[in-house]
Amino acid sequence: MEQTRTGHGGTSVRWRLLLSSATMLFVELALIRWAGANVVHLSYFSNFVLLGSFLGIGIGFLIPAARGQWIKRWAPFPLALLIVLVLAFPVQVRQSSTQVLYFTAVKATGFPQWVTLPVIFLLVAVIMAAIGKITADYFRRLPPLDAYRYDLLGSLTGTVSFALLSWLHAPSVVWGVLAAVAFLTLGGRRNALRYAVPLTAMVAVLLVETMTTGISWSPYYKIQLTPSDSAGSYRISANGVPHQTIAPLSVLTRENSPYRQAYDQTPANPHRRVLVIGAGNGNDVAVALAHGAQRVDAVEIDPRLQQIGAQLHPAKPYDDPRVHVHIDDGRAFLERTKNRYDLIVLALPDSLTLVSGASNLRLESYLFTQEAFEAARDNLAPHGAFAMYNYYRTPWLVDRFAGSLDDIYGHAPCMTTFAKNAAVLVAGMTASDQSCKQVWQPSGPVPAAATDDHPFPYLLHRTIPGFYLGVLGGILLVTLVSVRLTGVRIRRVVRYTDMFLMGAAFMLLETKNVIGFALYFGTTWLVNALVFIGVLLAVLGAVEVRRRLRRVNQLVLQLLLFASLAVAWLVPVQTVLSLPFLGRLAAAIALAFAPIFFANLIFSDRLALAADPTSGFGANLLGSMVGGLLEYLALVTGYQALLLVVALLYLGACVIMRFAGPRSGARSMLKRGDTADAAVGSRSPAG
Structure with missing residues (x-):
């Protein structure tokens, strides 16, 4: 094992970790886009796919190294199955709530939502668990911060790659081919034939979709153009919903x-x-x-x-x-x-889609405040x-x-x-x-206006609709059952409760930053992609700083974290909006990325000294899924209040670290004689 960490094999492991992490992010982003484009109304619930991804990746990291090898051997099969099922059996998430509106003009066809949502969620979780298991097995073969570093570099690679394809308006078959190549590379010769069959089927199905007359892709939608009966007229559908007519x-x-x-x-x-x-x-x-x-x-x-x-x-x-x-x-x-x-x-x-897979903000929400x-x-x-x-x-x-x-x-x-x-x-x-034939008169009590802090014009009241609550409750239930069925011991997660809470806080903080940049600079795909890239760079910067320090003062970092959160809470949004572009950019970057940088310095130090870094990372990912669920609180409180929730979650994590002793894991490793990870975690590793 030591040779793998430091010798030629270590280089191979690092690059394979980077590739597997890039594949993980790329497939996650592709599934969010593709599933939302083909399952009518799922584009309004794209964080549903994101939550399934976090569940799967978290489980993949929590499965012990000696177990779960079967999921790696059959990794591409659930991905191919999801693609084939969605295209062969068109499905629709039916929405009839009077509390929140979904723009549509389609007939109710396909499977009912109580079949659609669980099948998609579970398949996404299994897909990502397989890739997560592949990534975790490489992750645990390296010192913690070294592994985290290459995991982040892979995440950056996957994000930038998908952003580039969005810019090029690449069709879905291109996404499928790139994912297939990555899977075949990770599977190696031993799994070449086993992987080739489902991946070939997946690419073939996506090729049929791409070759369908009138189909094209924008950075936001799957667009279908069809001639109308009238001369010179065309109908444009976006994500399966009639959207515009050329007349x-x-x-x-x-x-x-x-x-x-x-x-x-x-x-x-x-x-x-x-x-x-x-x-x-x-x-x-x-x-x-x-x-x-x-x-x-x-x-x-x-x-x-x-x-x-x-x-x-x-x-x-x-x-x-x-x-x-x-x-x-x-x-x-x-x-x-x-x-x-x-x-x-x-x-x-x-619009017929959300700004990103990490929020409930639609592309046009800030136009109606x-x-x-x-x-x-x-x-x-x-x-x-x-x-x-x-x-x-x-x-x-x-x-x-x-x-x-x-x-x-x-x-x-x-x-x-x-x-x-x-x-x-x-x-x-x-x-x-104005010269009116008819002046507006209210038909009843006038609902309160949407605001920049609560940009939900299609939500009647400040509440979480019952439809959402049912789905979120189902996700929590599936999560608990999935963790137990995969043989993951709950205590493996409980002993990393602090990392779990940091994952939830980080997810909320990332969501708040996506929302903030969308308001300051627009809800375009490019702004969204740059925010995610910026978040990853801030995290990577924190890791690089931690790798070069012999020790850090946790108390000082915690004070800096809460101070940066307080500044972000106190600075009014309109103050930032009133600044000229360069000033607005500087303020947005400082307010958004300072808390992320300090939070990840704390997390990197905790990860470096964890007795079982891979399980700790898995607990952190499950926490991110819970953070995605907590994001729905914004429907009641508005987005600025999420910073208070973030602060409470980080406070809980800091209290646990202080009184439970985050360094006890490192000491226990030293007592067992397994010194490599602990020693490397406390000083800069080579390479």
């Missing part, structure tokens, strides 16, 4: 069309400068040009949707020199632009107007948005209704700047 200008501007209401109800407005947020395939841009706009800023978050419109829209709006395209987040554009507009239009901006509506007003010219429209599904959602506009502009907006609960809201800077 000729004659259809868009006909009498009583929703597209023209903003212009009809502001007849005195010159409409010279128009901002369209959610420009999509270009329908609203074409209508703005038809009404004489001299400049149109078209903001669209999804580059593929804009590209489809540029290629196929019969009015060719994106070819017009008056149109300026911005592939960006709408809220980020509002915060950054210095332009003033005669008309700002929120054009059907309902009170602060966002105020930012739009601040970008209007004198006598300008703001308009928004969508199929809102329920009267209370219209009342929420209209009530916000009433508060901000000081008068009720115009409201025009259409079939299927569609509504157009138009608010002029003054009441005389």
Whole structure:
């Protein structure tokens, strides 16, 4: 074993650990994207896949080295099974809650959710347990901090690789081929034939999906384009849900069309400068040009949707020199632009996915907060107007948005209704700047406005819907049963309760940072990817610092951690938003990554001195899963309050470390004569 740690074999182990960790992150990200794209409505629950991943990886690390070899031998089979089942038997997570809305226009088909959700969750857990077991067996063959270092480098590699594929709009078959190559490399000659069969089947199924006419991938969606019955018209589905329609200008501007209401109800407005947020395939841009706009800023978050419109829209709006395209987040554009507009239009901006697998924030959530509506007003010219429209599904959602506009502009907006609960809201800077056929009147009690701290416009009350509670309770039950069935001893986890709590705290802290950067810089896939890369770099930096120190003062680190959390709690979000870009970036980085750096210095020291680092790491991963469950508290408290939960979890971990003695594990190892891990953990290892 000592030769493996220090000799030529150690180099091989390090690179295999890096590859297995990269595969683990890559497959996790791919499953979040792919499952959400093919299981209707699962894209609203992408952290459901993330929780299954953490459960599986945690179990993989907790299984003792001498056990569980069978799961490594059959590692690719559950992955292939999941891919085949989802594509061969289309499934749907049905959602009929009146507490939270899910935008859709599909018929209820496929398996019921009580079959769909457990099958997907368990298969994801088994897939990740297999990769986790492969990773853990390499992990335990190296000194703790050395292993953690290469695990982080692998995680960075997997994250950057998937981000690069998103940037290239790579189809799912490319993801499958890369995963297959990684599996075959990790399996070696002994498992080559056994791995080849399921991996070939998986790639073949993904190839069929990729070759299907009209299918393409954006960084956010699986997009399907189909011609409509009308000449020049196309239907665009995203993640299996009808999303947009490309229509000729004659259809868009006909009498009583929703597209023209903003212009009809502001007849005195010159409409010279128009901002369209959610420009999509270009329908609203074409209508703005038809009404004489001299400049149109078209903001669209999804580059593929804009590209489809540029290629196929019969009015060719994106070819017009008056149109300026911005592939960006709408809220980020509002915060950054210095332009003033005669008309700002929120054009059907309902996404069909979450910002990331680690939060309940949707791509458009920050467009519908009170602060966002105020930012739009601040970008209007004198006598300008703001308009928004969508199929809102329920009267209370219209009342929420209209009530916000009433508060901000000081008068009720115009409201025009259409079939299927569609509504157009138009608010002029003054009441005389709008001309209404019908003024909004509330249909009942007006729900409180969504805010930047509680950006959940589709949630009626500050509560966790019963549907979520049922699913989360099921996840906890499955977790307990899975840990027992795999033969993991609970006391192996209990003795690392401090590392378990640190995992839960870290997951919440990471989620809070994703949310913060989404508000400061946009909910784009690039911002999201850069945040995760930044988190990994901060953790890696902490590990590198710890590797070069003979000892650390835990009390000082703990004080620095809680001080950084206090600063993050006390600094108002609006203060950061008001800064110029470079100042905002510096403040966001300091507020987000300082707590992560100090927390991981503490964790790295604890890991280095653990009697069984692999089990401690597994307990930490299970804690991360619990942190993912606790993230749902934000539906009640808002996101800023999560910092208090983070502080309490870290406080509990610090108390346990102080009174239970985190260094006792190292002392027990020295008494047994197994000195390598403990000794290397207390000073910089070679290489």
